[in-house]
Structure formats: structure tokens, C-alpha cells
Amino acid sequence: MPLVNAVQPFPHIGCSNHRLLSPCFSFAEHRLFPTQLKVSCSHARLTNKYKREYTSVMIVPTGIGASIGGFAGDALPVARTLASVVDCLISHPNVLNAAMLYWPMPNVLYVEGYALDRFAEGAWSLLPVHQNRVGLVLDAGMEEELRVRHLQVADATRASLGLPVIEYIVTDTPLEVEKWVDPMSGQSTGRMKHPDSLLRAVSALVNQSRVNAVAVVARFPDDNSSEDVDDYRQGKGIDLLAGVEAVISHMVVKEFEIPCAHAPALPPMALTTSLSPKSAAEEIGYTFLPCVLAGLSSAPQYLKAANYLDSSSPRPLVLQKDCLMASDVDSVILPADACGGDGALAFAATFPKRIKPLIIVVEENDTVLNDTPDKLGIEAIKVSNYWEAIGVVAAHKAGVEPNSLRRNKISNINYSMHS
Incomplete structure (x- = not known):
């Protein structure tokens, strides 16, 4: 019995x-x-219990003027749809953040861009968590009103969403963020004049408050009257904030190996009647912080895979059951002219004992870059739009050759001349 x-x-x-x-x-x-x-x-x-779950990665690089994903969360509908098709979706804040808005998806992993690159290379793995202890860093260069507004947002997420935002700290020196557009690539980028101040603040939260995820709010320079800002508000051009935001989060993740995301601090912009829906999420409040705190609250932790290797297994022992590695990824979806990033190149590369994921590139999502699969020697399926991309993923997940769904796309099988 x-x-x-x-x-x-x-x-x-x-x-x-x-x-x-x-x-x-x-x-x-x-x-x-x-x-x-x-x-x-x-x-x-019920799915076949002998098949592992299907994992996709969705990438839209930051600050490159992407037609979809270059604005205030306008790639989030794609992520929501893709998440309903796959078992697990891995993406990054540029796709999943929408300023004042966010959308909880239980099978989506919120992974910062630097960490996503290391994951793709096989250097880091992703350990999903029940909940993180989130710390908040505020730039000493923020005005009192902006500081209070952001603290009110943190308290609101704690009271209304139950998020584990533990403590905040103010940097000991204003960060003095600078931003510009790279004249060579056309991407937005920038720097902080006092990065050490940020690292000291994060170190205090990690070592004294025991947080394991960090949200950073830096005061950004005002340029509300610039032509580039007007273009962005009308759904055109490049997000001038995004490039240096990535610089900030990359620095923290590289140094502390924990989830991090950034929200810029800016005063509210003057009302306009010609605002694009793609940019509107950034203008309905005083802060971009809500989506960052929501994402970080359940973001996976990062583990260096090399630290846990066992000579008898190609997979780290501690990662056997709970962690995701690059070898678990089945498909990668990204803009057709943005394939030159570290993560995209790593996923497309050939590694011993690792099957390359299906690379799907979307032509409709054009950017300022020109890093196409053909130019880089990447084998990829080219699709016109995200409707088609999600159809290819659905076929791939079902174990169906995607070309078999097209007219006259299956030719006679090739004869191998190898002995």
C-alpha cells in the first residue's frame, strides 16, 4: 500500500x-x-514529461533607436505574447520596463544586459528566486522634491504591491551624469563623473543591509527643449537616456554580480498634445521607478558557472536542478540589424557539447545599427515582424521545422558525400 x-x-x-x-x-x-x-x-x-521546457531569449539592445523597444516599454506587448507561447522567457530591462507601468509575468526572467551577455557566453548562470531583498540608491545630486517623490514611490510599492524594498541610501557625492550620442555608431551613451560614489553606496547596501538586488536613481541633466527630446516624445529618434542608464547598471552588475536596474530622475515635462503612445508611459508621473522595483523584486540571481564545475560533469553540480545556463536556451529573437552585441554573438557561436539556439531576426524592428546576420556570418531565420517571429517560435517549440509551414520552402533532402 x-x-x-x-x-x-x-x-x-x-x-x-x-x-x-x-x-x-x-x-x-x-x-x-x-x-x-x-x-x-x-x-x-499536459506536456511530454520527457522533454525539457522551452526557453527563449528576447533582446532589444538599449539606446539604438529600435522601432520596437526603443521607447517607454513599447516592446512589452511582444514579450507578453512570447511569454504565452514559451515555457520560460529571458529578457532585459529595456524590454520589460515601462516607466510608471509594468506587467507581472511568472515565467519571465528579468536579467540586466551585462549579466545577459555573461549568461550567453556560459560564464554565468541564472538562479530563479522566490524574492529578492531590494535596496535603493538615490543620487545626492537630486533636489529635495525629487528625492521625496522617489521615496514615496518606494513606500507605495511596499504598501500596495508588497515589494521587498528594504532600505535606501544617498550617495556621498553627486554622480553628475553626462549623456550624448556616439557620432560613430549613432547610439546613445554617457558616463558618471563620480562612479566611485555609486559603488560605495551599493557596497554599503550589500554588506550592511544584506540586499541582493539594487535599484539606482541618478539625477539626469535637463534638456526638455532639445530637438532630440521632441522627436522621442513623438515616437521617433533615439532614447537619449537609455545608453548611459546601461552604463550605470552594467557597472554595478560587473562589480557586485547581483541584479541591478536604473531609473533616471527628471522633473516632469511640460504637457504636450502631440505625445506618441510609445513614449507616454514616461510622462504619466514623477518617476520611472515602479517598473524597476517590480522587476528587481523577483529577478534571478547570477552565479559564476566556473566556480561550481565538477570534473565528472559538463554541468556545474550546484546548478543541476535549479539554474538556467546558456545551453538551456532554445531560441533567441532580436532586431535584424542589431546582431553584433556580445550576447547575440555568443548565442550564435559554436561551443563544444552545446547546441546552438535558433536565431530569429526581425526586419521590421530597424535600428541605427547595421550589424546584420549576413555581415557577421550568423545563421539566422529572417522574419518580417514579431507576428512571424512568434509563429516560428511556436513551430520550433512543437518540434516542427518552421519552413515546413511555408509554401515550397522544403526541398529534397541533401546527399552527404562524407564517408
Whole structure:
């Protein structure tokens, strides 16, 4: 007679709001929460228990004037749709942030861009978490009113969303952010005059407050009257803030190896009646911070894979069940002319004992770059738009050759002349 409380093997449940969708729902968690296995949804379906879950990565590089993903969260609808098709979606703040808006998706991993590159290279792995302890860094260069507004946002997310925002700290020196457009690439970029001040503030939160994720709010220079800002508000041009935002978060993640995202501090802009819907999320409040805190609250932690290798296994022992590695990625979706980043190149490269993911490039999402698959020697499926990209992903997940869905795209099988 079987024991009543015996742990039984279980299939994954294909329901988008079910916790079992997580690729890192571990055997230990199953023992702790056995009742969760009884949850079902009307559209739930049992998947083949002998196939691992399907993981996609969606990339839209920051500050490159992307037609989709170059504004205030305008790539978020793509991510929401893609997340409903795949088991796990990995993306970064430029895709998932929408200033005052955000959208919780239980099977989406919020991964900062520098960490995503290291993940793609196989140097880091992603460890999904139940919840992070989030710390907040405020730039000493912020005016009192802006500082109070951002603290009110932090308190609001704690009271209304229950987010674990633990403590805040003010930098000991104004960061003095500068931003500009690179004349060679056309990308937005920038720097901080006092980066050490930021690193000291983050170090205090990590070592004294024991936070394991950090939101940074830096005071950005006012340029509300510039022509570039007017273009951005009308859904054109480049996000002038995004490039240096990436510089800031990359610096923190590289130094401390924890999740980080940035929100710029700016005074509210004058009302305009010609505002593009793509830019509107940034103008409905005093801050861009809500989406950052929401994303960081459940962002995966980063682990250096090399620290855990065992000579008898190609996969780190501590990562066997709970962590995601680059070898777990099945497909990567990105703009067709933005394939030159570290992450994209790493996913497209050939590694021993690692099957390359399907690379899907979207032609409609044009940018200021010209890093195409053909130019870089990357094998990729070219699609016109994200509608087609998601269709290719659905076919790939089903184990169907995507070209078999097209007219006359399957030719006679090739003969191999190799002996």
C-alpha cells in the first residue's frame, strides 16, 4: 500500500499562471508545496514529461533607436505574447520596463544586459528566486522634491504591491551624469563623473543591509527643449537616456554580480498634445521607478558557472536542478540589424557539447545599427515582424521545422558525400 504523503513524479502543467511553468521549480519545492500540483486551469495541457521546457531569449539592445523597444516599454506587448507561447522567457530591462507601468509575468526572467551577455557566453548562470531583498540608491545630486517623490514611490510599492524594498541610501557625492550620442555608431551613451560614489553606496547596501538586488536613481541633466527630446516624445529618434542608464547598471552588475536596474530622475515635462503612445508611459508621473522595483523584486540571481564545475560533469553540480545556463536556451529573437552585441554573438557561436539556439531576426524592428546576420556570418531565420517571429517560435517549440509551414520552402533532402 503506497504511503499517503509519498512524493510522486509529476508532469509540467502548461498554464501561463501556474508556478510549475518555472524551469527552476525544484524537486525540493515540490516536497514543500505538494498541494500546488493539484492546481489546474481550463486551458491547461499536459506536456511530454520527457522533454525539457522551452526557453527563449528576447533582446532589444538599449539606446539604438529600435522601432520596437526603443521607447517607454513599447516592446512589452511582444514579450507578453512570447511569454504565452514559451515555457520560460529571458529578457532585459529595456524590454520589460515601462516607466510608471509594468506587467507581472511568472515565467519571465528579468536579467540586466551585462549579466545577459555573461549568461550567453556560459560564464554565468541564472538562479530563479522566490524574492529578492531590494535596496535603493538615490543620487545626492537630486533636489529635495525629487528625492521625496522617489521615496514615496518606494513606500507605495511596499504598501500596495508588497515589494521587498528594504532600505535606501544617498550617495556621498553627486554622480553628475553626462549623456550624448556616439557620432560613430549613432547610439546613445554617457558616463558618471563620480562612479566611485555609486559603488560605495551599493557596497554599503550589500554588506550592511544584506540586499541582493539594487535599484539606482541618478539625477539626469535637463534638456526638455532639445530637438532630440521632441522627436522621442513623438515616437521617433533615439532614447537619449537609455545608453548611459546601461552604463550605470552594467557597472554595478560587473562589480557586485547581483541584479541591478536604473531609473533616471527628471522633473516632469511640460504637457504636450502631440505625445506618441510609445513614449507616454514616461510622462504619466514623477518617476520611472515602479517598473524597476517590480522587476528587481523577483529577478534571478547570477552565479559564476566556473566556480561550481565538477570534473565528472559538463554541468556545474550546484546548478543541476535549479539554474538556467546558456545551453538551456532554445531560441533567441532580436532586431535584424542589431546582431553584433556580445550576447547575440555568443548565442550564435559554436561551443563544444552545446547546441546552438535558433536565431530569429526581425526586419521590421530597424535600428541605427547595421550589424546584420549576413555581415557577421550568423545563421539566422529572417522574419518580417514579431507576428512571424512568434509563429516560428511556436513551430520550433512543437518540434516542427518552421519552413515546413511555408509554401515550397522544403526541398529534397541533401546527399552527404562524407564517408
